[in-house]
Amino acid sequence: MQDIYAYIDQNRDRFLAELFLLLRQPSVSAQSQGVADCAELLKRQMDDIGIPARVLPTAGNPVVYGELKCDGANRTVLIYGHYDVQPADPIELWNSPPFEPTIRDGRIYGRGTGDNKGQFFAHLKAVEAIVKVRRTLPVNMKFLFEGEEEISSRNLKGFIESNRALLSADCCYCSDGGMHYGDQPTIVCGVRGILYVEVCATGANRDVHSGNLGAYVPKPAWRLVHFLNTLLDEKGGVRVKGFYDAVLPPNDVEREAIAKIPFDTQILKNLGVSEEPRPGEPPFPERVMFHPTMNICGLTGGYGGPGMKTIVPHVAKAKIDMRLVVNQDPDDIFKKFTAHAREHGFGDLTIEKLGEFYPSRTPITHPLGKAAAEAVRKGFGREPLFVPCMGGSDPDYLFTTVLGIPRVNVPYAPHDENNHAPNENIKLEGFFRGIKTTAAFLYEAAKL
Amino acid sequence: MQDIYAYIDQNRDRFLAELFLLLRQPSVSAQSQGVADCAELLKRQMDDIGIPARVLPTAGNPVVYGELKCDGANRTVLIYGHYDVQPADPIELWNSPPFEPTIRDGRIYGRGTGDNKGQFFAHLKAVEAIVKVRRTLPVNMKFLFEGEEEISSRNLKGFIESNRALLSADCCYCSDGGMHYGDQPTIVCGVRGILYVEVCATGANRDVHSGNLGAYVPKPAWRLVHFLNTLLDEKGGVRVKGFYDAVLPPNDVEREAIAKIPFDTQILKNLGVSEEPRPGEPPFPERVMFHPTMNICGLTGGYGGPGMKTIVPHVAKAKIDMRLVVNQDPDDIFKKFTAHAREHGFGDLTIEKLGEFYPSRTPITHPLGKAAAEAVRKGFGREPLFVPCMGGSDPDYLFTTVLGIPRVNVPYAPHDENNHAPNENIKLEGFFRGIKTTAAFLYEAAKL
Numbered sequence: 051m052q053d054i055y056a057y058i059d060q061n062r063d064r065f066l067a068e069l070f071l072l073l074r075q076p077s078v079s080a081q082s083q084g085v086a087d088c089a090e091l092l093k094r095q096m097d098d099i100g101i102p103a104r105v106l107p108t109a110g111n112p113v114v115y116g117e118l119k120c121d122g123a124n125r126t127v128l129i130y131g132h133y134d135v136q137p138a139d140p141i142e143l144w145n146s147p148p149f150e151p152t153i154r155d156g157r158i159y160g161r162g163t164g165d166n167k168g169q170f171f172a173h174l175k176a177v178e179a180i181v182k183v184r185r186t187l188p189v190n191m192k193f194l195f196e197g198e199e200e201i202s203s204r205n206l207k208g209f210i211e212s213n214r215a216l217l218s219a220d221c222c223y224c225s226d227g228g229m230h231y232g233d234q235p236t237i238v239c240g241v242r243g244i245l246y247v248e249v250c251a252t253g254a255n256r257d258v259h260s261g262n263l264g265a266y267v268p269k270p271a272w273r274l275v276h277f278l279n280t281l282l283d284e285k286g287g288v289r290v291k292g293f294y295d296a297v298l299p300p301n302d303v304e305r306e307a308i309a310k311i312p313f314d315t316q317i318l319k320n321l322g323v324s325e326e327p328r329p330g331e332p333p334f335p336e337r338v339m340f341h342p343t344m345n346i347c348g349l350t351g352g353y354g355g356p357g358m359k360t361i362v363p364h365v366a367k368a369k370i371d372m373r374l375v376v377n378q379d380p381d382d383i384f385k386k387f388t389a390h391a392r393e394h395g396f397g398d399l400t401i402e403k404l405g406e407f408y409p410s411r412t413p414i415t416h417p418l419g420k421a422a423a424e425a426v427r428k429g430f431g432r433e434p435l436f437v438p439c440m441g442g443s444d445p446d447y448l449f450t451t452v453l454g455i456p457r458v459n460v461p462y463a464p465h466d467e468n469n470h471a472p473n474e475n476i477k478l479e480g481f482f483r484g485i486k487t488t489a490a491f492l493y494e495a496a497k498l
Numbered sequence: 499m500q501d502i503y504a505y506i507d508q509n510r511d512r513f514l515a516e517l518f519l520l521l522r523q524p525s526v527s528a529q530s531q532g533v534a535d536c537a538e539l540l541k542r543q544m545d546d547i548g549i550p551a552r553v554l555p556t557a558g559n560p561v562v563y564g565e566l567k568c569d570g571a572n573r574t575v576l577i578y579g580h581y582d583v584q585p586a587d588p589i590e591l592w593n594s595p596p597f598e599p600t601i602r603d604g605r606i607y608g609r610g611t612g613d614n615k616g617q618f619f620a621h622l623k624a625v626e627a628i629v630k631v632r633r634t635l636p637v638n639m640k641f642l643f644e645g646e647e648e649i650s651s652r653n654l655k656g657f658i659e660s661n662r663a664l665l666s667a668d669c670c671y672c673s674d675g676g677m678h679y680g681d682q683p684t685i686v687c688g689v690r691g692i693l694y695v696e697v698c699a700t701g702a703n704r705d706v707h708s709g710n711l712g713a714y715v716p717k718p719a720w721r722l723v724h725f726l727n728t729l730l731d732e733k734g735g736v737r738v739k740g741f742y743d744a745v746l747p748p749n750d751v752e753r754e755a756i757a758k759i760p761f762d763t764q765i766l767k768n769l770g771v772s773e774e775p776r777p778g779e780p781p782f783p784e785r786v787m788f789h790p791t792m793n794i795c796g797l798t799g800g801y802g803g804p805g806m807k808t809i810v811p812h813v814a815k816a817k818i819d820m821r822l823v824v825n826q827d828p829d830d831i832f833k834k835f836t837a838h839a840r841e842h843g844f845g846d847l848t849i850e851k852l853g854e855f856y857p858s859r860t861p862i863t864h865p866l867g868k869a870a871a872e873a874v875r876k877g878f879g880r881e882p883l884f885v886p887c888m889g890g891s892d893p894d895y896l897f898t899t900v901l902g903i904p905r906v907n908v909p910y911a912p913h914d915e916n917n918h919a920p921n922e923n924i925k926l927e928g929f930f931r932g933i934k935t936t937a938a939f940l941y942e943a944a945k946l
Contacts, residue, residue, distance in 0.1 A: 080805035137807055143704070201805050227710060242709060246806045255770030256591070259918045260793045260819050261690060261890030262675060265785040267771050271794035272730060279727035282720060322703030323715050337713040345708045346719035347800050347809055353817060354798035357528030357649050358694045358852050359585055360819050360891075361795055361918055369801060371708050371808050404806050442709030443808075470707045470809055 051428055054489050057179045062482060066158075068095060069171050069481070072133075073151040073160045079134035079201045085111045088133050089197055099178045101193065108205040111197030115216070118177065118191045126190040127495050128219035130449065130457075131170025131226070132199030135162040136470045143472035157464075157475040164467030168476040169225040169484065170195060172462055176488035188496035192219055196445075202246060202405020203445040210448045220498065221418050222449040222457035223491060225484060227442050228465045230435050231314040233480070235426045235487075237419050238459040240411030240439035241446045242339070243374035245383050246347075249274065249391075250367045250400040257352065257361040264362045271351040274366040277396045281344060288344045288372075290390040296377045300340050304438040307414055311335045311435060320466060338441035343373045369404070373443065380406035410446035412456040414438050421494035422458045429487025434460075460487065499876055502937050505627045510930060514606075516543060517619050517929070520581075521599040521608045527582035527649045533559045536581050537645055547626040549641060556653040559645030563664070566625065566639045574638040575943050576667035578897065578905075579618025579674070580647030583610040584918045591920035605912075605923040612915030616924040617673040617932065618643060620910055624936035636944035640667055644893075650694060650853020651893040658896050668946065669866050670897040670905035671939060673932060675890050676913045678883050679762040681928070683874045683935075685867050686907040688859030688887035689894045690787070691822035693831050694795075697722065697839075698815045698848040705800065705809040712810045719799040722814040725844045729792060736792045736820075738838040744825040748788050752886040755862055759783045759883060768914065786889035791821045817852070821891065828854035858894035860904040862886050869942035870906045877935025882908075908935060 058065075072095065077088035089105045089112045096103035096116045103116035111134065138148035138161050146152035151160035158168065173193075180187055194217065196206050210217060230236045253268035283289050300308060313334055318324060332341070347370065352363030372387075374380055388401050412418065414436050426434040440459070449457045462484030468474045506513075520543065525536035537553045537560045544551035544564045551564035559582065586596035586609050594600035599608035606616065621641075628635055642665065644654050658665060678684045701716035731737050748756060761782055766772060780789070795818065800811030820835075822828055836849050860866065862884050874882040888907070897905045910932030916922045 080807060081803065137801070137803060139801075139803070140705075244709070244808070246808070253771065256916075257588075257919050258769065259890060260791070260795060261692070261821055262786070262888065262917070263765075263769070264791055264793055264821070265782055265789075265889065266766060267769055269734070269793065271797050272726075272734070274797070275723055275726045275794070276730075278720075278723045282724075286717070286720070317711075318714060321706065321711070321715055323701065334713055338710070341713075343708075343712060345712055345717065345810055346723070346814075347708060347807055348802050348811065349719050349722070349797045349799040349814055350802035352794065352796035353585070353587075354796050354802075354815070355529065355585060355587070358817070358819075359528060359795055359918065360692070360694070362793055363796065366794075366797055367802070369806070371806075373709055373712070440710065441713065442707060468704075469710070470807065471705050 051490055053183050054179050055486055057183050058482060058485050065175050069168060070151045072167050072171060073162050074149055076149050077134050077197065078137050079111055079198050080137050085134060085197050089114050092133050092195060096174060096193065099174055100181055101177065108209045110205040113197070113209055114195040116193040118187060120187040120190050123187070123189045123496065125496055125498055126192060126219040127492060128192045128194060128217060128222045129170070129173045130222055130224040131173070131195045132166050132197065133195050134197045134200050135165065136200050140472060145473055153478070156479065157477050159473055159475045161474055163474050163476040164228065164463030165469035165474060166199070166226050168481055169462045172225065172481055172484035173488045175485045176492070179485065180489055180492065188493045192217060199444060202244065202407060204405055206445050207448055207452065210452050214453065217453060219455055221455050221495065224457065224459050225462045226444060226459055227440050227461045228463045228467045228469065229461050230311065230437065231317045231465045233464050235430045235432055235434040236437050236461055237422050237426065237434050238437045238440045238461065239414045239419060241409065241444050242439060242441060243378060243380055243409035244405070244407045244443035245372040245374060245380040245403070246405040247370050247384065247387060248367060248402045248404055249277065249370065250365065252365050253362070254364045257364050260360045260362050267362050269362060271363050271366040274351065274368060277391065277399055278368055280394045290386050292386050293342070293383065296379065297342060298376050300336065300438065303415060307436050307438050308333070308335045308339070311437065317465070339439035340375055342375050342378060345371050347371050373441065374409050376409045376411055378409060380408060407443045407445055408447035408451065410450045411439055412450055412458060416456050417498055418456045418458050421498055422460050422491060424494050425487050425491035426460060428490040430483045499938055501631050502627050503934055505631045506930060506933050513623050517616060518599045520615050520619060521610050522597055524597050525582050525645065526585050527559055527646050528585050533582060533645050537562050540581050540643060544622060544641065547622055548629055549625065556657045558653040561645070561657055562643040564641040566635060568635040568638050571635070571637045571944065573944055573946055574640060574667040575940060576640045576642060576665060576670045577618070577621050578670055578672040579621070579643045580614045580645065581643050582645045582648050583613065584648050588920060593921055601926070604927065605925050607921055607923045609922055611922050611924040612676065612911030613917035613922060614647070614674050616929055617910045620673065620929055620932035621936045623933045624940070627933065628937055628940065636941045640665060647892060650692065650855060652853055654893050655896055655900065658900050662901065665901060667903055669903050669943065672905065672907050673910045674892060674907055675888050675909045676911045676915045676917065677909050678759065678885070679765050679913045680760070681912050683878045683880050683882040684885050684909055685870050685874070685882050686885045686888045686909065687862045687867060689857065689892050690887060690889060691826060691828055691857035692853070692855045692891035693820045693822060693828040693851070694853040695818050695832070695835060696815060696850045696852055697725065697818065698813065700813050701810070702812045705812050708808045708810050715810050717810060719811050719814040721847070722799065722816055725839065725847055726816055728842045738834050740834050741790070741831065744827065745790060746824050748784065748886065751862060755884050755886050756781070756783045756787070759885065765913070787887035788823055790823050790826060793819050795819050821889065822857050824857045824859055826857060828856060855891045855893055856895035856899065858898045859887055860898055860906060864904050865946055866904045866906050869946055870908050870939060872942050873935050873939035874908060876938040878931045
């Protein structure tokens with residue numbers, strides 16, 4: 051790989067400049083900001099590398115798709131990534147503008163650096179390096195970059211189901227999320243699923259003066275509070291009937307893998323918290339991978355500005371995400387959630403499903419994982435950690451279940467990438483070693 | 499009064515133009531927007547009328563104070579009003595800009611039209627009319643316009659206690675809030691008190707990805723929900739121990755007055771609600787005047803924008819107002835509220851008092867009320883309704899308790915003035931008849 055790695059080392063500045071172009075282009079799917087422009091920019095950047103790319107429509111934001119064939123190759127690798135990003139707010143907490151990538155202390159800061167532009171761009175640059183140095187790839191390649199991952203990939207399922215032949219491949223490779231704490235390179239073999247709902251309570255047709263008119267109107271903020279309070283028990287367990295029914299505990303191989311995952315308490319210190327597991331509680335890795343959760347992502351109603359405003363809000367809303375594990379089914383959980391509301395007397399609330407992903411896993415003993423591990427040894431010069439499942443969610447199941455191919459996720463972003471938060475970042479080292487890892491992986495994949 | 503009333507009728511356009519100048523000047527005390535500029539503008543407008551005025555400092559926003567003596571008068575009337583206004587948001591629900599007064603269908607729309615610039619400005623124009631037409635007033639007058647009523651008059655108490663001699667008077671007259679439904683002129687003899695608190699739950703030092711890091715951090719939004727849920731019982735009664743202890747039921751005279759207050763169900767229709775009292779429940783007027791409440795004015799935490807954002811918010815807040823009745827003491831209720839939090843295991847939450855007013859009443863049989871009623875008959879040509887207490891809150895107790903003088907509040911704004919809400923307004927007719935009422939009141943007050 052030395053010839054390829056030398057090319058990568060010689061082109062660091064240009065690779066960064068090209069990545070920065072992509073990072074400067076906002077593409078906030080939740081707010082429909084710059085998404086189409088970003089798709090076009092990415093297509094041009096792929097074309098420039100020599101990957102013929104197309105911007106393909108979906109019912110929502112477009113997919114950027116590209117293909118590069120290799121004469122005589124037996125294997126096809128499908129690369130997955132997403133060019134959309136999370137909203138930048140709370141913007142006042144960023145140390146540099148979210149859409150002006152800035153290098154500080156060996157890291158690139160900016161929205162999308164880690165999640166996910168900076169990571170999938172490494173794959174593209176790996177392909178460029180191989181083609182420039184060796185003229186040809188060791189495998190056939192397909193590239194699928196979607197623009198709706200941050201809004202639950204709501205149209206990717208339809209796109210994949212309609213394009214099975216186009217997307218047929220032997221395996222899927224992607225880099226998303228962060229490495230393990232201490233930035234040990236990581237092979238992630240699965241994801242938790244997610245069900246995202248918005249619960250809305252309404253009252254009068256407008257906010258009213260709480261003194262003069264308060265007696266006359268319903269109180270949706272109280273209504274919402276009383277409903278939310280029914281959802282969890284005193285220990286934080288979910289009280290929705292049947293919520294845990296389908297949950298599978300880790301198997302022996304997974305338990306063994308979990309036991310090998312080190313826990314660095316520095317992560318807690320960095321977050322300013324001291325919530326170490328109490329005796330009898332499962333270790334953090336098991337909680338993150340194998341336990342479902344119900345979390346309030348947002349609470350809104352009435353006045354949230356400085357000082358006092360004395361109103362009865364006429365609307366109150368909660369955004370809730372439920373992280374689901376194998377074999378929970380988000381459609382089933384949604385039915386149970388709405389049934390819970392009805393049975394507890396809250397049938398007047400509106401409950402809207404904003405998005406969902408099924409949970410998904412590729413067995414950690416799969417040969418694809420071994421190929422990725424060998425690539426990591428070459429690219430990062432370190433032994434990778436096998437993680438059966440990450441805490442986050444992505445459309446893994448579309449590959450493992452709908453396309454029926456195994457997938458591994460090899461993150462190039464650091465554990466503290468601050469994805470979905472202010473000061474999102476990727477280390478320069480992670481980006482360049484990521485390019486080398488992808489290059490090595492393609493040669494390993496050819497042997498599968 | 500015909501000479502004075504003729505002057506008022508002849509100067510309608512100029513009076514409006516002058517009022518509009520005042521309305522165009524933002525003065526949002528909660529957001530410190532334009533308050534000092536508004537005080538200076540008001541002082542100039544009083545000087546122009548011939549009321550020597552001063553902008554007097556307080557620990558917060560200044561008071562605008564003016565005096566006009568009348569040789570040989572035995573009585574002194576203190577006029578109270580406030581030149582600060584509520585925040586304009588949600589700004590998108592206004593039909594015309596909040597700080598650009600606009601006349602539609604016989605009403606002036608804009609922030610402060612009813613609450614309170616448009617109402618106290620009527621007093622100033624009444625004084626102008628009397629002085630221009632009759633050369634001299636029938637009473638000595640003092641004017642106290644504060645800039646912090648919408649943030650609980652937090653420095654008015656200190657100002658009044660330090661300026662007892664300056665403010666000494668026989669009675670206090672003001673116009674704030676709205677008339678009774680159907681816009682029957684109203685004599686309001688008291689107010690509910692208020693205690694406004696902000697409850698804050700905190701977790702990590704930043705919002706984190708709910709999938710990857712959610713397991714490691716506290717969940718302040720849930721914590722807040724669970725605390726709020728302890729505050730009310732199933733019927734909406736306040737569960738804070740001792741909350742109702744000091745509440746006095748209406749006396750016989752008050753019950754008689756309440757029974758005379760008509761209830762127009764149109765008010766419910768206008769609000770889009772159908773919450774009529776059920777059998778056994780007290781009538782609306784009693785609820786508004788004699789029952790304390792606990793209301794959520796605002797709920798905030800995490801992401802409230804469109805679509806999905808998957809975070810564990812690190813802060814969640816609730817703004818709560820409690821409307822209090824005679825003899826509840828906001829300081830005492832605050833102690834009980836914080837004790838409730840501690841006793842229910844929520845000592846980790848921050849509870850901040852943002853403002854308070856004591857409840858206050860002037861007996862509805864007081865001669866001051868009779869004088870006001872006679873003025874209303876002249877100014878509005880209608881019989882007024884006596885209201886023992888309004889649902890809202892203002893610093894009434896500073897006059898009745900601290901200065902020890904009776905006060906009546908004679909609203910010139912319509913019942914649907916939308917105070918504290920979008921499309922705040924006052925009727926043109928209410929403004930001009932209000933000027934006439936104030937003029938008549940000053941002659942009635944001279945006879946007290």
